[in-house]
Amino acid sequence: MTGDPLPKASFWDKPDILTQLEGFWLVSTVVDPATTFRSNFNAREDDVVLASSIKTGTTWLMALSHSILKKPENGDPLATDNPHTLVPTVESAPFTNTKVDIYDASAPRLLHTHLPYSHLPASVKNSTCKIVYIARSPKDTLISMWHFFNAIYRRDREPLPLDEAVDCFCTGVHPFGPFSDHVAEYWLESRRRLEKVLFVKYEEMKSDAKREVSRIAEFLGRPLTGEGEAEELLWRCSLERLKNLEVNSSGHDSELVPNAAYFRKGQVGDWKNYLTSQMEERIHQTVGLKLEALGLFF
Numbered sequence: 001m002t003g004d005p006l007p008k009a010s011f012w013d014k015p016d017i018l019t020q021l022e023g024f025w026l027v028s029t030v031v032d033p034a035t036t037f038r039s040n041f042n043a044r045e046d047d048v049v050l051a052s053s054i055k056t057g058t059t060w061l062m063a064l065s066h067s068i069l070k071k072p073e074n075g076d077p078l079a080t081d082n083p084h085t086l087v088p089t090v091e092s093a094p095f096t097n098t099k100v101d102i103y104d105a106s107a108p109r110l111l112h113t114h115l116p117y118s119h120l121p122a123s124v125k126n127s128t129c130k131i132v133y134i135a136r137s138p139k140d141t142l143i144s145m146w147h148f149f150n151a152i153y154r155r156d157r158e159p160l161p162l163d164e165a166v167d168c169f170c171t172g173v174h175p176f177g178p179f180s181d182h183v184a185e186y187w188l189e190s191r192r193r194l195e196k197v198l199f200v201k202y203e204e205m206k207s208d209a210k211r212e213v214s215r216i217a218e219f220l221g222r223p224l225t226g227e228g229e230a231e232e233l234l235w236r237c238s239l240e241r242l243k244n245l246e247v248n249s250s251g252h253d254s255e256l257v258p259n260a261a262y263f264r265k266g267q268v269g270d271w272k273n274y275l276t277s278q279m280e281e282r283i284h285q286t287v288g289l290k291l292e293a294l295g296l297f298f
């Protein structure tokens, strides 16, 4: 890359672990794979790209979409593979155990990215390939993020003080942050092109799972055949089931991330167990109000 070096920042005590690229903070190691993806990926019209900021329900969306699109004929792939192995995250694929080659266009692909909409390859934006984005309430996302990074970066140490995590979240200096800009980009595109981008909320998945999963299946061109199919799909992809599978309690997605770190409580409103009213107010003032201005309420 030429020109001035890209800005760097620390996160969870790790110096320079983040690099800023066109308005968003990426983990420095994914900058190269992300730029390669943007310049080299040729989307097929029938590819499906799942997208999310971190800790907003990615793993659940991966499991559901994989089960909808690749109906298990010889057993259930989720029984032996973590959803992240079955559905690669394009920018971190070089560092994980996924067996999927994201550049092999011999068949329709199901991929995932944490990249913001503005960083996607032109072929993804301009083809008819579909995008499903999952969003979650900022406060629960932050708490989920806090648990996740403590589990991987501070395994044998005390957790990062929560107010430091709140600070990262509110200033937007965290992987794929700022959160509100990430959500806003996909939300606005989903309003502009209803047939192209489906915007799903974690909270609505929890409160009316059958309706939401039917909406996803319909959008992906594989409508469910009835209540029974929706129920079976939801059981197959449930947190309770996935969390207790051997592959997820003992396997690893990468050297750094144990599969178990992707599964915790999955509760709406867990933030109430952690955030002080001052923290809550700060998140509301910095992130919440920006989302509300777009008509997004969590």
Ligand code: PAP
Binding pocket: 052, 053, 054, 055, 056, 057, 058, 059, 060, 063, 140, 143, 144, 145, 147, 237, 238, 239, 240, 242, 262, 263, 264, 265, 266, 267, 270
């Ligand atoms: P990622 O961005 O690193 O891939 P992601 O899957 O988006 O993580 O987020 C993990 C959250 O989704 C966890 O939430 P919690 O910390 O509040 O508990 C995790 O428990 C939840 N989750 C994972 N799998 C499922 C599932 N099958 N159903 C519902 N929630 C799930």
